[in-house]
Amino acid sequence: MCGRFALTTPIEVLRQAFGFVGPAPNLPARWNIAPTQSTPVIRRAESGGRELAALRWGLVPYWADSPSIGAKMINARAETVAEKPAFRAAFKARRCLVPADGFYEWPTRGDLASRQPVLFRRRDGGPFAFAGLWERWVPAAGGLIESFAIVSTAANEIMAQYHERVPVVLAPGDYAAWLDPAADARALLKAPPSDWFSAAAFQPMSTTCGMTTPAVSPRRSTSPRRRRSRHASRAPGRPTTVSRACSNARKRRAAP
DNA sequence: CCAGACGTTGTT
DNA sequence: GTCTGG
DNA sequence: CCAGACGTTGTT
DNA sequence: GTCTGG
Numbered sequence: 001m002c003g004r005f006a007l008t009t010p011i012e013v014l015r016q017a018f019g020f021v022g023p024a025p026n027l028p029a030r031w032n033i034a035p036t037q038s039t040p041v042i043r044r045a046e047s048g049g050r051e052l053a054a055l056r057w058g059l060v061p062y063w064a065d066s067p068s069i070g071a072k073m074i075n076a077r078a079e080t081v082a083e084k085p086a087f088r089a090a091f092k093a094r095r096c097l098v099p100a101d102g103f104y105e106w107p108t109r110g111d112l113a114s115r116q117p118v119l120f121r122r123r124d125g126g127p128f129a130f131a132g133l134w135e136r137w138v139p140a141a142g143g144l145i146e147s148f149a150i151v152s153t154a155a156n157e158i159m160a161q162y163h164e165r166v167p168v169v170l171a172p173g174d175y176a177a178w179l180d181p182a183a184d185a186r187a188l189l190k191a192p193p194s195d196w197f198s199a200a201a202f203q204p205m206s207t208t209c210g211m212t213t214p215a216v217s218p219r220r221s222t223s224p225r226r227r228r229s230r231h232a233s234r235a236p237g238r239p240t241t242v243s244r245a246c247s248n249a250r251k252r253r254a255a256p
Numbered sequence: 257c258c259a260g261a262c263g264t265t266g267t268t
Numbered sequence: 269g270t271c272t273g274g
Numbered sequence: 275c276c277a278g279a280c281g282t283t284g285t286t
Numbered sequence: 287g288t289c290t291g292g
Contacts, residue, residue, distance in 0.1 A: 001265060001266095002275085003265090003275025003276080004275050004276085005275095032275095034275065034276075034292060035276090035292070036292045061262070061269090062269075063262080072264070072290095074263090074264080075263080075265085076263080077264070080263095084263075085262045085270060089269085104275075106275070108265090115276095163265095164266085165264085165265070258273105259274085261272080261273095262269100262271085278289100278291085279288100280287100280288085
């Protein structure tokens with residue numbers, strides 16, 4: 001699946017890769033994008049071109065009573081996305097590209113099982129696009145929430161070493177069809193090509209601390225690692241490691 | 257008919 | 269909004 | 275995905 | 287243990 005991802009590529013590089021037009025903000029490098037956060041997607045604009053827009057991760061269906069349901073709708077299964085009430089309308093008419101340059105999986109298999117996530121990045125470090133769906137939700141009080149989900153599918157043999165499910169990563173040649181409501185999109189929902197990606201063990205993460213290091217090799221140090229405080233200052237362009245004790249995580253590890 | 261769900265992943 | 273379960 | 279809550283009544 | 291919020 002995909003429960004966290006990274007987007008650190010400069011905006012003009014994204015513009016080149018995904019061909020959107022119009023205004024775009026300068027994006028800060030983000031190594032820990034979490035559900036319910038706002039993050040840019042590329043979608044078809046009313047003009048027909050591609051635009052960049054910041055949407056909330058976790059699709060809130062148009063019929064929802066409350067936006068809280070979006071927290072559960074962070075992924076949509078490729079196998080059923082065309083039929084599920086929460087996703088089918090968006091799948092037909094509102095597909096988007098979700099730009100990223102890394103995604104995390106928490107290993108669940110055998111010896112690798114761990115609470116330490118694995119970061120998958122393209123071998124050339126470049127950006128890629130998840131297959132996304134987006135939706136509009138109008139609160140009773142007025143206003144508008146636009147949100148999205150990332151399509152997931154069965155992992156191929158390589159990635160399945162870590163996790164059974166993976167996000168769909170679109171081939172650049174498929175971007176146009178994915179964004180075209182008239183195209184047959186189901187054929188585009190394939191597992192990411194393993195040879196694009198490399199996997200690296202990662203620091204344990206926290207939502208609140210936000211920033212984490214980029215790729216690191218598996219940790220083997222026997223001495224306790226010195227951690228920076230959550231308030232540590234950060235040199236530009238050099239993400240810091242921020243971690244902290246988590247009593248709940250310890251409890252969960254220990255509990256039956 | 258109305259009421260209630262509408263989702264995914266992982267775990268034992 | 270639309271489907272499923274009672 | 276992880277972190278953190280997990281509750282009610284009444285008061286301003 | 288399980289749900290909600292980020």
